[in-house]
Amino acid sequence: MTEQKTSLSRRNFLRNAGVTAGTLVITSTLPSFNAVLYAAVKRNTKGPWFGIAIDIEKCIGCGTCAKTCKIENDVPQEPFFFRSWVEQYTIRKDGSLKVESPNGGIDGFKQSVPAEEIEKTFFVPKMCNHCSKSPCVQVCPVGATYETEEGIVLVDEKYCIGCKYCIQACPYGCRYFHPDKHVVDKCTLCFHRVKKGLNPACMDNCPTKARISGDLNDPASEVSKFIRTKNVYVLKPHLNTGSKLYYNALNQEVR
Amino acid sequence: MNPEFEHLYQALSKVDGFIYPNEIELSWSILIVLYPFITGLVAGAFILASLERVFNVKSLKPTYVIALLTSFAFLLVATMPLIFHLGQPLRAWEIMMTPHLTSAMAIFGFVYLWYLMIVLLLEIWFDYRYDLVLWARESKGIKKWMYKALALGSDDISPKSLKLDDKLGYIVTVIGIPSAFLLHGYVGFIFGSIKANPWWSTVMMPIIFLFSAMVSGIALVMVLYIVINHLRKQKIDMLCLDTIAKYLFYIIIIDFTMESLDQIHRIYEAEESFEIISLLISGHLNFTLLIMQVGLGMFLPLATLGIIQFYKPEEKLRKLIYFITGILVLIGIFFMRWNVVIGGQLFSKSFLGFTSFKLSLIGPEGFLMASIWLVVPFFILAFLLWLFPPWKKTPVEH
Amino acid sequence: MPLHLKRLLLTGIVIISLFLLLKHALTPESFGQYGHYRGNSMNEIAALPIHFVGNNSCVSCHDTIVSMKSEGYHSDLSCEGCHGAGYKHVGDPKMEQLIKPDSREFCAKCHDINLARPEKAVTQKELKEHHSDQKCVKCHNPHQP
Numbered sequence: 001m002t003e004q005k006t007s008l009s010r011r012n013f014l015r016n017a018g019v020t021a022g023t024l025v026i027t028s029t030l031p032s033f034n035a036v037l038y039a040a041v042k043r044n045t046k047g048p049w050f051g052i053a054i055d056i057e058k059c060i061g062c063g064t065c066a067k068t069c070k071i072e073n074d075v076p077q078e079p080f081f082f083r084s085w086v087e088q089y090t091i092r093k094d095g096s097l098k099v100e101s102p103n104g105g106i107d108g109f110k111q112s113v114p115a116e117e118i119e120k121t122f123f124v125p126k127m128c129n130h131c132s133k134s135p136c137v138q139v140c141p142v143g144a145t146y147e148t149e150e151g152i153v154l155v156d157e158k159y160c161i162g163c164k165y166c167i168q169a170c171p172y173g174c175r176y177f178h179p180d181k182h183v184v185d186k187c188t189l190c191f192h193r194v195k196k197g198l199n200p201a202c203m204d205n206c207p208t209k210a211r212i213s214g215d216l217n218d219p220a221s222e223v224s225k226f227i228r229t230k231n232v233y234v235l236k237p238h239l240n241t242g243s244k245l246y247y248n249a250l251n252q253e254v255r
Numbered sequence: 256m257n258p259e260f261e262h263l264y265q266a267l268s269k270v271d272g273f274i275y276p277n278e279i280e281l282s283w284s285i286l287i288v289l290y291p292f293i294t295g296l297v298a299g300a301f302i303l304a305s306l307e308r309v310f311n312v313k314s315l316k317p318t319y320v321i322a323l324l325t326s327f328a329f330l331l332v333a334t335m336p337l338i339f340h341l342g343q344p345l346r347a348w349e350i351m352m353t354p355h356l357t358s359a360m361a362i363f364g365f366v367y368l369w370y371l372m373i374v375l376l377l378e379i380w381f382d383y384r385y386d387l388v389l390w391a392r393e394s395k396g397i398k399k400w401m402y403k404a405l406a407l408g409s410d411d412i413s414p415k416s417l418k419l420d421d422k423l424g425y426i427v428t429v430i431g432i433p434s435a436f437l438l439h440g441y442v443g444f445i446f447g448s449i450k451a452n453p454w455w456s457t458v459m460m461p462i463i464f465l466f467s468a469m470v471s472g473i474a475l476v477m478v479l480y481i482v483i484n485h486l487r488k489q490k491i492d493m494l495c496l497d498t499i500a501k502y503l504f505y506i507i508i509i510d511f512t513m514e515s516l517d518q519i520h521r522i523y524e525a526e527e528s529f530e531i532i533s534l535l536i537s538g539h540l541n542f543t544l545l546i547m548q549v550g551l552g553m554f555l556p557l558a559t560l561g562i563i564q565f566y567k568p569e570e571k572l573r574k575l576i577y578f579i580t581g582i583l584v585l586i587g588i589f590f591m592r593w594n595v596v597i598g599g600q601l602f603s604k605s606f607l608g609f610t611s612f613k614l615s616l617i618g619p620e621g622f623l624m625a626s627i628w629l630v631v632p633f634f635i636l637a638f639l640l641w642l643f644p645p646w647k648k649t650p651v652e653h
Numbered sequence: 654m655p656l657h658l659k660r661l662l663l664t665g666i667v668i669i670s671l672f673l674l675l676k677h678a679l680t681p682e683s684f685g686q687y688g689h690y691r692g693n694s695m696n697e698i699a700a701l702p703i704h705f706v707g708n709n710s711c712v713s714c715h716d717t718i719v720s721m722k723s724e725g726y727h728s729d730l731s732c733e734g735c736h737g738a739g740y741k742h743v744g745d746p747k748m749e750q751l752i753k754p755d756s757r758e759f760c761a762k763c764h765d766i767n768l769a770r771p772e773k774a775v776t777q778k779e780l781k782e783h784h785s786d787q788k789c790v791k792c793h794n795p796h797q798p
Contacts, residue, residue: 060770062762064734071738072704080263082276088769099273099607108762111769121769126275135451141361142349146690156694159681161349162342164282165360171451173275173604177282179259182342192701201705205734207727207763208774239450255605351672352679355689372668384657407664409657416655423658 048215049151050189051244053226054125056251058210061086061123063105065202065211069127070106072190072201079103081176083127083187084202089253090121097253124247124254125211127202128153128174128187129235132242136166136175136186145184151216151244152191157183171236189213216244262613272608281600281612284620286336289628291442291464292471292592293333296632298439299472300326301375301431306502308428314498320382320645321483322476327375328636334367336628339619359445370438374431379643380405381424386648388412401642439468446595453528454535454599459517466510471588473503478581481574483640493570497563500577503584504560511553531606539601539609544594552587556580704738707731711739714746718796725797726776735759735795760789 069084070077079102086105090098090113098113111121130153137145137153144160147153160183167175167184178185190200194213198204203211214223223246226232232246236255247254266279304322307315338347354361388410391402440461446452447460477499484491521532536544559580567573601609615621654662686692711732712719722728733739733751741749757780763770765780784792 057771058774060763060775061767064762068705068734068738073701078257078260078263079267079276080260080279085276087273090769097607099605101273101276104276108758108765109767109769110765111767115768118768121767122771123769135449138357139360139449140355141358141363142346143353143355143684143689143691144349146688148695149687154695154698156691156697158694158697159346159349159691160343161346163340163360164342165358165445167277167282168449168600169451171604173277176277177280177342184342188698191695191698193703195699196703198703198707204705204707205731207730207734209729210774255607348675348679352676353681353684353689380661407657407660409655409660411655411657413655416657419655419658 047150049217050130050194050213051151051216051223051227051246052127052130052189052211052213053223053232053246053248054211055226055230056122056124056210056247056249058208059086059123059125060208060210061088061105061109062207063108064205064207065125065127066104067106068201068205069187072193073188075185076179078179081179081185083174083176083185085126087124087126087254088121089124089251091119091251091253092117093119095119120251122249122251124250126172126174127245128189129172129241129243129245130187130189132244133240135169135171135239135241139165139169141165145186148191150194152189152194153186154188154191155184155186157181157185160184171239171241262615266611266613269611270608271611272603273605274603274608274610275605278600278603279610281597281610283596283600284340284612285614285622285625286340286620286628288589288592288596289336289625290333291439291446291596292589293329293336293628293632294442295439295464295468295471295588295592296475297326297330297333297370297472298435298465298468299470299474300329300476301435301472302469303473303476303499303502305428305432305435308425309432312498314492314494317492317495318476318480318499320643320648321480321640322472323375323379323382324639324643324645325476325479325636326472327379328639329632330367330371330375331635332628332632335631336625339624339628359441359448363441363445366434366438366441370431370434374427374434378424378427378431381420381427383643383648384420385412385417386643389649390647398642436465440465442468446599451604452599453526454532454602455595457517457521459513459520463510463513463517466506466513467588467591469506470503470510471585473499473506474581474584474588477503477577478585479636481578481581487646489646491570491574493573496574496577497567500560500563500580503581504557504564507553507557507560507584511557528606531602535598535602535609540594540598543590544598547590548587548594551583552590556584556587702740704740705731705733706739706743707733710743721794722796725794727796727798755788755790755795757785757789764789 063086066082066085069075070082073083075081075083082104084104085101086109087099087101088105088109088111090100090111092098092113094117100109100112102109105123109123111118113121130147130151132147132151134147134153137147140146141163142159142161144156145153145166146156157178162177162183164177164184167177175184175186177183190198190202193200200213203209203213212222212226214221216223218224226248227246230248232248233250234243234246235250237243263279270279300322303315304319304326306312307319338344341347350361351364354364356362384406387402387406389412391399391406394402443461443464446455446464447457449455477496480496480499481491521529559576563573563576568576597612601612603609617623681691681693683692684690687695708719708731719732722730735754736751739751742751761780763775764777766777770777
């Protein structure tokens with residue numbers, strides 16, 4: 001009886017050891033599991049990989065970013081087409097929320113809620129999140145929108161068929177249909193400036209330097225420092241878009 | 256003010272709550288409502304045809320060819336609203352040349368072509384080949400050459416090759432059923448896979464689209480069968496009509512169950528988007544969803560068809576009831592597509608407000624243009640019925 | 654195989670070859686160079702003209718104003734943030750003049766009291782009360798406020 005037991009346990013031991021060793025061999029060949037860092041998984045590229053940081057605590061809602069963006073990128077002036085805009089959030093003492101963005105904030109903001117009713121109010125500048133798992137790139141049927149090696153999402157205006165599927169797929173409302181070109185248009189993170197070593201126009205002209213962009217691969221870059229030292233948050237993280245636009249001091253009411 | 260943007264300024268003044276500034280204009284309009292509607296008719300009509308061929312429901316024989324030709328006529332038009340809604344219609348070919356494989360839309364071109372070329376064309380061809388050869392022998396002039404070309408110049412109607420045709424036709428139909436499921440389930444996936452939009456993003460979407468497609472396709476063939484026989488002053492095979500109505504009844508029940516399940520699940524889980532979607536249904540969609548889609552398009556037909564399963568009024572009245580029910584179902588399914596496509600764009604992805612939508616009368620995305628795309632398939636069908644009259648076909652036992 | 658099936662097969666082969674031929678002819682040259690997109694489109698976007706030329710372009714002519722600005726509260730501001738894009742002015746300074754905004758509304762965009770503006774980030778005044786009949790620039794030099 002005892003003999004049988006020991007032989008059984010020995011067999012168990014051998015089997016368990018075999019399974020463990022096998023598992024170890026198999027898992028060692030797989031990449032180790034990483035809890036997702038800031039939703040965007042760092043891409044191993046030779047060059048820079050761009051991210052954006054916006055500091056809500058610095059934004060004064062002047063709308064210069066939205067205004068300069070339209071000029072720099074020849075965006076139609078009508079108030080229906082924006083690559084970059086600012087929203088004013090106001091949470092009233094009764095808990096209700098009011099959000100405004102008249103002409104994308106280009107003409108500045110007036111607080112329409114009386115001061116004594118306000119619990120909390122702040123500005124949120126919005127622009128393309130240049131997601132690393134872009135839902136818009138995923139759905140483009142022809143390959144007219146793509147993510148460059150630098151992590152910038154662009155639209156090929158000579159190849160876009162104008163099906164607008166990407167507009168539907170963007171959770172942040174960052175794409176619009178260009179009324180003259182009849183193709184979809186969006187923020188390029190001023191690709192034409194960034195490629196020449198300049199900053200995007202909205203960031204160069206921001207009076208309080210509330211928005212910066214830079215190389216996420218470089219730990220010494222301003223963006224990397226921003227992410228490291230502040231409590232950053234991306235918009236709609238549950239959608240797992242791999243957004244690379246990090247906000248400091250973002251309220252959870254913001255969508 | 257530039258008149259080009261007048262409608263946008265109007266829409267801007269009607270914005271309710273907060274929407275992202277780029278969301279004022281709906282990206283997809285009436286033409287994209289038509290696209291799933293027409294594709295659904297294609298898939299539904301085909302599935303009715305295969306009920307006869309594959310599942311051996313013999314009483315449906317009189318509608319077999321009509322269903323196939325209807326499916327074909329609508330399939331030929333299915334891509335037109337899609338192409339015409341594009342900002343750059345002349346670049347539409349890119350979707351076939353450089354399809355982006357992660358895009359649900361890119362694969363549509365191939366699913367469509369597979370369905371058109373391999374399934375429908377082949378099935379109809381195998382079914383008609385014997386008659387094409389006979390008609391080519393009998394006819395004169397252009398018609399003779401058309402039939403001859405369509406028979407690919409072959410004169411071979413030996414019993415052996417006819418048997419082979421029948422076998423191949425059967426195989427195509429068997430392949431056709433999953434293909435029809437694929438075609439329309441897949442159209443549902445185009446919407447269901449958009450995670451940014453909670454009104455669309457549900458795994459149920461392909462299934463709901465599929466069953467509503469069957470509902471609409473069967474209703475269309477039922478109405479067409481009544482109309483065609485009325486025009487030809489022929490007596491209707493009431494057994495056939497009753498059988499179609501019976502299947503229609505069953506599939507509406509399934510469709511209703513699926514759609515209810517989807518909504519109940521939405522209500523019970525009450526996620527982040529629940530408030531805005533409740534407002535959408537009770538406000539912006541109350542007429543098109545609650546009255547047109549559910550009331551007229553679902554409850555009324557369900558009640559009528561349900562009663563008819565137990566109590567059958569005399570033929571003439573029954574025919575009228577079937578006709579009206581079929582039309583109601585078609586209207587209901589049209590509004591179902593409307594509520595999905597338009598409804599999904601009325602609320603902001605910030606979940607904080609609504610934009611508005613006004614259907615214009617003229618223009619490429621207007622009511623008239625849309626009506627044209629809905630009428631054209633009937634002309635194509637009339638042409639097909641003239642060129643390949645099902646009633647002059649030699650009856651074959653499959 | 655019966656004749657009609659042979660011809661059917663032939664038709665199929667012809668259609669597929671035609672499609673492949675078209676695909677080859679119509680796919681743009683640089684497509685697939687880096688990914689599923691036209692590689693050249695990246696160069697086209699990179700070559701777009703720059704509108705905002707930056708403070709370094711201003712200093713060569715307006716050195717006194719730039720140095721005055723660098724000592725005041727507005728030192729961090731870009732010149733073109735208020736004066737508008739300078740690409741035309743840089744090319745033809747005489748003909749292409751930049752704007753000199755001096756309205757109260759313009760200053761209000763940053764300096765009017767709004768609880769949404771972080772207090773630390775910018776000086777704010779109740780502009781309805783603060784010398785409401787005067788232009789701001791009468792007392793405040795925008796380059797050294």
